[in-house]
Amino acid sequence: MSPLDGFSLSRWWSLVLKEFLQLRRDRLTFAMIVGIPIVQLALFGYAINTDPKHMPTAIIGADHSEMTRTMIATMKTSGYFDIVGELPDEEAGRAALARGEVQFVLNIPAGFTRRVLRGERPALLVEADATDPMATGMALASVNQLARSVATKDLTGPLAFLAGGQAPFEVRVHRLYNPEGITRYNIVPGLMGVILTMTMVLMTGLAITRERERGTMENLLAMPAKPIEVMTGKIVPYIAIGLIQSTIIILAARFAFRVPFAGSAVTLYLAVLLFVAANLTVGITMSSLAQSQLQAMQMTMFYFLPNILLSGFMFPFQGMPAWARFIGNLLPLTYFNRLTRGIFLKGNGWWDLWPDIWPLMVFTVVVMAIAVTFYRRTLD
Amino acid sequence: MSDEYAIDVRGLNKHFGDKHVVKDVGLQVRRGEIFGFLGPNGSGKTTTIRMLCGLLKPDAGSGTCLGYDIRRDSARIKRHVGYMTQKFSYWDDLTIRENLDFVARMYGMPDRLEAVDRTLKGLGLMERANQMTGALSGGWKQRLALAACKLHDPELLLLDEPTAGVDPGARRDFWEELHRLSAAGISVLVSTHYMDEAERCHKLAYIAYGSLLAQGTSQEVIAAQGLITWAIYGGNLAGLSETLQKLPGVEQTVLFGAMLHVSGRDGDLLERTLRATAAGAAFRMEKVDTNLEDVFIYKMKQSADQNGIGT
Known part of the structure; x- marks a missing residue:
C-alpha cells in the first residue's frame, strides 16, 4: 500500500497537535475546560444543601419563662433555626414572612407557661414561609419533637406528672403561601427568571457580536447613527421578546400548572421590565467583551451557571453557606425569584417587594455604567 | 479653503496601545478629484480613512473633511461622506432591497423608495431585488456596496480597497464609474494595491509603516525620486x-x-x-x-531601512 492511501500516523498526529495549539490560544475555551468543573464542584459540593439549616426565625412572645427559654434553646440546638429577633405582634410576623426576612415565626401566646403548668395543653403556633417546600420540610418535622424534649428537660420533680402521657402542649404548624407543599408552585414562577436570564443575556450578546463578527458594525457606525441609537435600537426588540416569553410563562403557570396568582399582574410586568433591563446590561457588557459569537455563548454559560444554582431557583437560598449567599446576592435572578414568588404566591405589593427591587435597580445602574465604558472602548 | 479641498488634514497620529500606526499624515484632496491612497498591507491606510470619516479620533492632528472639523463635526461628516469598508459590510440575511432601504432610512432620505428604486435600476438588480444579499457573487457585492454608499448623494467617497478580489472586467467597470462620479463633482479617496489603478487617479499618496512617503500626481511622485x-x-x-x-x-x-x-x-x-x-x-x-511600481518599491525599501525592518 502506498503511503498516500493508508492512515498516516504522522499526518494524524499533526492534526492533534494543531488542535491543541489552537485550544491553548483560545483562552475562553481553555477557561471553560478548567473552570466549569471547578465551579460545579464548588457549587454542588459546598454550596448546595437540600437540608438547609440556620434559617432566620422570629419570635412573637409575650411569655418569658424558664420553659420558653428552654424551648427556644432546643430549637436553636436542632440547627434548623437561627433566632433573629422578636416581633411585637402577628401582623409584624406576617409582614416579615412576606418580605422573606424570616423563614419561620414562632408565636408563643400570652400566659403560655401558666397554662402548661395547669395542664391545659395550650397550642404554640409556628408559621412558615412554605413557598419552597424543600426549604421548610425538615425544619418543620423537627418542630414536632419540640414539645417532647421540652417536657423531659423542664417538667421534672413535682411537675413530672405533666411530662408523662400526652405532650404538655401542642405545636401547630401553618404552612403559608404553599400549604400543600407543591414543588411546581415554587419552580414555575422561578422558571420565568431563569428563562429571561438565558434569552436576554444570550440574545443581546449575540446580536451585537454578530454585527462585529460580520464587519457590519463598522458600516453602522459610519452611518449617521449615534452609538446610543445603535445600542438601544438593537435591544428594544429583545425587550419585546422578554415580555412575550413572560406572558407565555404566566399563562402556562396559571392555566397549565394551576399555580395560584395572589398578586397583581401590573406589578409582575413592571418587575419583569426591571429584570429584563438588568439582564440586557449584562448582555451588552458581554457583547463588548466577546470577540465572537462563540465567546458570547461561552460567557453566557459562565454567567448562567451560578444564576441557576445560587439564586434560590433550584436549591433553598437560606441553606447555602455565607459565601454562596454572598455570591447569590450579587445576581439579579436571586431578587427576581423572590419577586415572582412573592407576587405569585404571597400576593406581595410594592412595600413588601421593595427590599428586592432596589438591589435590581442598583445592579442595573452599575452594570450599565460598566457596559457603556466597555462599549465606548470598542468603538475606538 | 473649504471650497477648494474635500479633505485637508495635517499631522494625523494614531496609536493602538504602544503601536504607532499613523505618523504625522497630512492629505490634501481637491474637490472632484480621484485620490489614490497606496501602501502595503498594515501601513495605516484603513486607520487613516477611519479617522477621516469620524470612526476614530486621532491622537493628534487636525483638519477638515468637506469643510467640517474632523474632531468636532464627525456627525456632519458622516452625513455627507460615503464610506465603503474593506470587507463587505452589508447584511447577508437581508434582501438587496431591504439593505438599500435600511441605508436610505439611516440617512433620512425624503424620497426613500424612489432612491432605492433608482439605485436598483442603476445596478440592474431590479429583478433580483428580493434575493438575499448573501447569495450575490463577489463582483456584485462590490457593486452593491458602492451603490449603497453613494445612495445618500455624498460629496465625498472613501473607498477602502474596493477592488480587492474582484475580476479585471468588474474592476474596469468600477473605475469607469468612479470617473463618472468624479466628473459629476464627487471627490473620491480610494485605497488600492494595484498600480494600474494608481495610474488612473488624479493624485496619489503613498504610505508605509504609518508615514506618508510621497504625495502628488503620478508624474510628480515619480519625478521626485530622481x-x-x-x-x-x-x-x-x-x-x-x-x-x-x-x-x-x-x-x-x-x-x-x-x-x-x-x-x-x-x-x-x-x-x-x-x-x-x-x-x-x-x-x-x-x-x-521609471514607473510607479519602481518608485513605490524603492520608497518602501528606504522606509524599511529607516524603520530598521529588513526587507
Missing part, C-alpha cells in the same frame, strides 16, 4: 538581477516577467555598470521611464 531606470530583456534575468544588486550605481532591480528594471539615482554610474555587466548578445537593454 530615479533613472533601464529595462533589460533576454537571458537569465534572475541571475543577472542578483549580480547587479551588488554593483555600484544599482540601487534597485525589479523583475517584471521577461523584463528586468534596474534603477539608480546616479544615471552615469548606472549606465557604466550596466554596459560593463549586461552588454553582449545575451541581453538587450534600453533606458525607460
